[in-house]
Amino acid sequence: MGCLLLCLYLFLFHFPSFLYSSSLNFLCHHDESVALLQLKSSFTYDTMKTATWKNGTDCCSWHGVKCDTLSRHVTELDLSYEGLDGEVPPQISHLSKLTSLRLSYNYGLVWKESTLKRLVQNATNLKEMFLDYTDMSSIKINSFDLLFNHSSSLVTLSLQNTGLRGNLKKRIICLPSIQELYMSGSYIEGELPQFSCSPFLRILDFSSGDFEGPIPLSFSNLTHLTYLSLTGNYLNDSIPSSLLTLPRLTFLYLENNELSGQVPDVFCNSNKFKEIDLSENKISGKLPSSLSNLQHLIHLDLSYNSFRDQIPNVFGGMRKLHQISLTFNKLRGKIPSSLFNLSQLVKLDCSHNKLEGPIHKITGFQKLTYLSLNDNQLNETIPSSLLSLPSLVTLDLSNNHFTGLTSGISLYSLKELYLSNNKFQGNIPESIFNLTNLTTIDLSTNNFSGVVDFQHFSKLQNLDSLSLSYNGQLSLNFESNSNYTFSTLTELKLSSLGLNEFPMSSLKSSSLKYLDLSNNKLKGSLPNWLPKSMYYFGFLNLSQNLLTSINQISRNSYMLGGLDLSFNLLNGELSPSICNMSYLNFLSMAHNKLTGDRVPKSLSNCRNLQVLNLGSNKIEDHFPYWIQTLQDFKVLILRDNKFHGPIDNTKVKYPFPSLIIFDISGNNFSGPLPKGYLNFFEAMRTVAQVEENSIFQYMDTNIMNDTQQYYDSVTVETKGKKITLVKIPTIFVIIDLSRNKFEGEIPIVIGELHTLIGLNLSHNRLSGNIPQSMGNLTSLEWLDLSSNMLTGIIPSDLTYLNFLEVLDLSNNHLLGEIPQGKQFNTFSNDSYEGNSGLCGLPLSKKCGPEQQSPPSPDKLWSEEKFGFGWKPVAMGYGCGFVFGIGLGYCMFLFGKPRWLVMIFGGQPKRRVKRRTRVRMTNGSTMNQMIQMS
Known part of the structure; x- marks a missing residue:
């Protein structure tokens, strides 16, 4: 009984003070609270997160702030997408126990070089830093090594679109623990940097920059690299073979450069790649038949190059492909049958080449949503297997030599249909009017004939654009007292159809902005059918x-x-x-x-x-x-x-x-x-x-x-x-x-x-x-x-x-x-x-x-140099493109x-x-x- 009373006494009179003493230990550190409040005061206005930051309250409970559960030091700060506007104060370096800093997408947030340097030096445990779309324009790019080199804790560094600019003279970057480095959208000139003491680098993104010269051979030392993007620079020369042998590299993006030469043989000797984009370069030669080795490839983009000759029939084993783009090359011959067997393919673009012949029977393409074969020399009829694909949303076969369809169109998921500039004859297929999801129809520049009741098109209530132009034998029938209602139609092209009237007053479309009735037989004064709402036209x-x-x-x-x-x-x-x-x-x-x-x-x-x-x-x-x-x-x-x-x-x-x-x-x-x-x-x-x-x-x-x-x-x-x-x-x-x-x-x-x-x-x-x-x-x-x-x-x-x-x-x-x-x-x-x-x-x-030749500009320049008094000649030679x-x-x-x-x-x-x-x-x-x- 006495023991029970003693325990009760201790609970009533001593435990509250213990709780109070313990609660003090669970508050964040005072200097870090002050640093965060000073950071807040540097912003021009409160955001949703910083509005919770109040003096005298526990900073570990503030939105965007996380602390270590034992030491109560601030370890994570996340103010991304907060619209912050103002200079980052030096006191941010007092958050010396930070492991994660996220300030991305604050376009008005300005960094001084001294502030960033002090932060990196003090926060020795910092593992990830995301500063994308903040303003670093005042920081010299050649200070990069002073800021980040030898930062032994950094694992992820993201500085995308920060305004970093200048010519990179010191090309050695040393980040001992770095695994992910994102620096796209920079204005950094000069050659790509070489990485030393960065053995674990997995992801490297230097896209949309101003780098020039060749891809360094030292990149072949990055044996842990899985993702490499050098898109949108001025890189030239050929693709190093050693780059393509990196054992873990699976995502390769080199598009929109000036790379030339042929694709190295080693390019296709590995089945590890998942995504490859080499588009928009000057790569030439034949497409290598060893493409068949890339059996794990998901995305292949070789567009906007100078590949020539036939597409090799190598796609039979590439069953995981989701996207293929070969547009804007010089490819000839027939489309290989193995390309039409891919069951996982979602997008195929072979447009703007010189492909010819008929389209083979399609046995795959069950998931295909986008097919573009326009601007080639394909001919004969379009097979029924193409006209019944279950998932197709966009079909572009324009600018070819197709003559007809083997059957009606049953592409019920189709939204965009482009068949212009072919050699189609006869009546417009009535099955088109059953494709109720269509938003765009372009049948222009063909040889369609017969009479079409314009009322049929009003069945397509999702229609946004309709073009029937340049079908000289086609007649449109406009029934009297009929209203042609289109709820979403914005573009209507009826050029060169021999129209002598068009009942515009019967066309009900509040969204119509583009109307082409050129090269017809409309006569007299401007017709009275122009609607009162015509001021909405574009x-x-x-x-x-x-x-x-x-x-x-x-x-x-x-x-x-x-x-x-x-x-x-x-x-x-x-x-x-x-x-x-x-x-x-x-x-x-x-x-x-x-x-x-x-x-x-x-x-x-x-x-x-x-x-x-x-x-x-x-x-x-x-x-x-x-x-x-x-x-x-x-x-x-x-x-x-x-x-x-x-x-x-x-x-x-x-x-x-x-x-x-x-x-x-x-x-x-x-x-x-x-x-x-x-x-x-x-x-x-x-x-x-x-x-x-x-x-x-x-x-x-x-x-x-x-x-x-x-x-x-x-x-x-x-x-x-x-x-x-x-x-x-x-x-x-x-x-x-x-x-x-x-x-x-x-x-x-x-x-x-x-x-x-x-x-x-x-x-x-x-x-x-x-x-x-x-x-x-x-x-x-x-x-x-x-x-x-x-x-x-x-x-x-x-x-x-x-x-x-x-x-x-x-x-x-x-x-x-x-x-x-x-x-x-x-x-x-x-x-x-x-x-x-x-x-x-x-x-x-x-x-x-007596008829002397006029002095050449070079001679004039020379005489000026040696004091003969001739004016210098403005030389425009070689000014560029x-x-x-x-x-x-x-x-x-x-x-x-x-x-x-x-x-x-x-x-x-x-x-x-x-x-x-x-x-x-x-x-x-x-x-x-x-x-x-």
Whole structure:
């Protein structure tokens, strides 16, 4: 009994104090609590996690903070995705017992080098550090070894997209315990670093950087490496064989570099790989038949290379493959049967090659969701085994030679169907109308015929895009008193179908933004069927019809972004009411019968206007000066009208800063060339605007937050030949002032327009010398100065125009010896005819002693160096990449300029700086992009 009373006494009077004493031991350490509060105070505002951080409370209970259960030291700090904004304070280094630090995706979080160095030195137990998407731009990359080298505890270090930049001079990185290193998205230049004392490195990601040179042979020492990504750099040379023999390497990503040569034989001698991506390089040769050894491979991407010949029939044992991409190569022959047997395959892309023959019977593909075989030479009928795949979502067979279907289409999971530009005949298969999940149908540019009740398409309530264009024998039946309801339709293309009417008032689609009714037989005034809701449209194409008036459009088109009314019968004056379309950024009314004496000044209300084409009309006016105030204006075409008077009248400080096409040829403009404008054509000056290896990009238009690509045609005239471009790439930079009455000298400033591809000043009254500064136009592909009154010699600087393939200096008063060398050796007599004072090759007239050759640029440079007083010559030789390889005499021999073939028919360059891959647009008129007229 006494013992029981004693125990009760101790419990009542002593245990509470024991609890209190013990609770003090379970609070976090004071200095670490202070450090965390100072970290919080450096942020501009509280976040969801830091809002729980209160002075006087246990920091181990705060959100984002974890402590050791015994020592109560802070060991983990996680404030990722908190939107933190502010400089990291030095007191963070007081958290010396940290093992894990996660601050990723706080774009406004700024690091000082001293703070990061102090943290790494003090936190000697730190095992993982995730600082992705924080700001380290002030840290020098060559301080990396001072910051992290010999950090014996770090196992995982992630510094993706932190703004680290500079040239890596000290290439040795020593991280004794590192297993995972992520540094993608850096601006680090120089060769890849070599890793020493890092024997356990498993994952290495240096993608999307600025590294160059070969892959170091020292990488073959990383024997524990399982994952390697060097994507999106400037690496060159061949792939080292030793890299491919690493015993544990299973994920290899080398795409978007400049690697060349053939794939090493050892590449396929191991069955350990799971994912391989070597796309977007310069790798050539045949696909190795030893691919069959890669039996554990899941993902294979060899696209955008130069592989040639047949695809080997090696896929029979590669049963684990989920994705295969061989697009944009030079593969020929038939598709091997073993490729169609893969049961686990989800995606197959063999597009943009030269594959031919029929498609074999498909026995696999039960899980296939994406199949792209477009832009090949496949033919015959599409087998029923393909038309009944159970999981297929996207099927693209466009731009081939298919003639028909063996049976109806029963792809009930299908959402996207592309069959354009083939040789299909007969009626459109009725089975298409049972595919209720379809969002996109493109049947354009075929030989479909018969009558189709348009009501059938309204069964497809998920339809977003429908194209039936360029089926000349196809008839659409629109029933009277019928409503065609589409809840999601945004794009409708019905070009070249012989339509003389279209009951737009019966079309119920609140989302329609793109309507193409071009090349039909619509006539009279703009039809009354245009709906009152037309102001939601993005683009309306009514070109190549028989319309005579556009009164209707101005009332219902407030937010219309693009309007093409070219090649109609519009007459009278250009209505000022068209200026009510204040969101308009594309307007083409070329090739009509418009007359009158003023282009409406109120068009300046269209502040977004980028393209204006009024060419081939009968408009009489002075130059429309108000256009120069539009800052985003890119294309002005006024050719073949009756404009007149001088045009050098700049009324704003920086006129036409974005202009890339300036065509006012075939008018009656007079006075001097517009030097005032040439001084401010900023988009024509900056070589950086045409990025090396960039894919051609077309002018786009943002309508109601949607991006649409709008195309216009431009006619380029040289030496009496006309070339019509259906699409205008943004790097197609031209000036055409020909066939006017301009007089005086050619301004020297024209030599500063470095991105010019074409310059035509022919058939004017220009006098004086050809400016020596034209030798700076190193992107120039054609130059026409014919039929003027130019005098003096031909500047030898022009020989430095390495891409010049068309030159016409005929019918002037030039004299002296024709410069020799480089491109000038390719020009024939007719480039110089009508200049009686010229001599030397290619003319038969030889130069006498009195007709001395003009001094070469090298001689001028030498004389300047030794004090003869000559001005240095601006040498544009070798300035780098130019889009295309110019118009040449091959244009007249073969009918297709080589640079146009590269733009619209060849394999495109792929990489844009910062690694944006752009896919070529498969337009319905892809095969008609180059027209000679």
